Amino acid sequence: MKPVINIKTISDINKFVQHKTKHPLVTIIDFSKMDEVMEDGIRISCDFYSVMFKNYCANNMRYGRQSYDFQEGSLVCIAPKQVVTMDNEIEKKEDMMGWGLFFHPDLLLGTSLGSKMKEYTFFSYETSEALHLSDKEKETLYDCIEKIETELQENIDHYSQTLIVSNIELLLNYCQRYYGRQFITRKGSNRTIVEKVADVLTNYFNSNELNKNGLPSVTYLAEKVNLSPNYLSDLLKKETGMNAKDTIHYYLIEEAKRILLGTNKSISEIAYELGFEYPQYFSKLFKQKTGNTPQEFRNLK
Known part of the structure; x- marks a missing residue:
């Protein structure tokens, strides 16, 4: 496996693709104007955010464990410090189309967008969970890119950061909207995933996994599907109204109810059986989810 190339600054990525630096904290790269295709198997980690749109399907990327063949009109967003592997078939230069927006977290310091970035959870999606865009959606995002590019052509002044960041925020808000649309249009496959999640959690709570490994994590559940x-988490929220953590807690509380009403075990015993290190944490969560303490719920029967 090849070592990871860490690209620290916007100037570094511009040098990497032989692109002129117009602003130290943000750049837009037109992939069709790149002189060379990235080496096969190259692994890259950047210290800044990447939003990349590819309008062709020759390129193959891996982010984490997943691989993804870019279909026509797909966009992927990658957070800082994530490792991306380029698995390239040799591409003809004329086949390379698309754009990349790269911006450093320092650009967002002191802005409202800086405090909102954690809300754009798609920066932590796998590339296999890329956003597939309609022609109209492509045009809308490209309009944002053009506005940013126009501002990059200007001399940096007091208004530069505000105007660039506001257009980046607009682009990210559109991405959030389009992901919401994608969750809806993929409702059939999403329901299959919801059913898989239900099966995984049901089997987990019906086996001795809880005693052995404690409460399942969101990461564990995600790996299973x-x-x-x-x-x-975002898919479950759209489909069921509960995110992944809430879904795990739902199955936990249902199991707790079963034990409370079906056995004479003490509250502490039940808490330990459900994977809680401290019984008071179990009681607090149970009351939060049901409105009653475990003992109050038991007394209701």
């Missing part, structure tokens, strides 16, 4: 934790 071959999705990233954030994508799974």
Whole structure:
């Protein structure tokens, strides 16, 4: 396996693709104007955010464990410090189409977008969970890119950061909307995933896994259905109204109710059986989810 190339600054990535630096904290790269195709198997980690749109299917990328063949009109967003592997078939230069927006977290310091970035959970999706765009959606995003590019052509002044960041925020808000649309249009396959999640959690709570390994994590659940934790959580929220953590807690509380009403075990015994190190944490969660303490719920029967 090849070592990871860490690209620290916007100037570094511009040098990497032989692109002129117009602003130290943000750049837009037109992939059709790149002189060379990246080496096969190259592994890259950047210290900044990447939003990449590819309008062809020759290129293959891997992010984490997943691989993804870019279909026509697909967009992927990658957070800083994530490792991306380029698995390239040799491409003809004329086949390379698309754009990349790269911006450093320092650009967002002191802005409202800086405090909102954690809300854009798609930056932690796998590339296999890329956003597939309609022609109209492509045009809308490209309009944002053109506005940013126009601003990059200007001399940096007091208004530069505000105008660039506001257009990046607009682009990310559109991405959030389009992901919401994608969850809806893929409702059939999403329901299959919801059913898989139900099966995984039911089997987990019906086996001795709880005693051996404690409460299942969101990461564990995501791995079982071959999705990233954030994508799974957002999918479940759209389909069921509960994110991944809430879904795990739902099955936990249902199991707790079963034990409370079906046995004479003490609250502490039940808490330990359910994987809690401290019984008071179990009681607090149970009351939060049901409105009653475990003992109050038991007394209701």
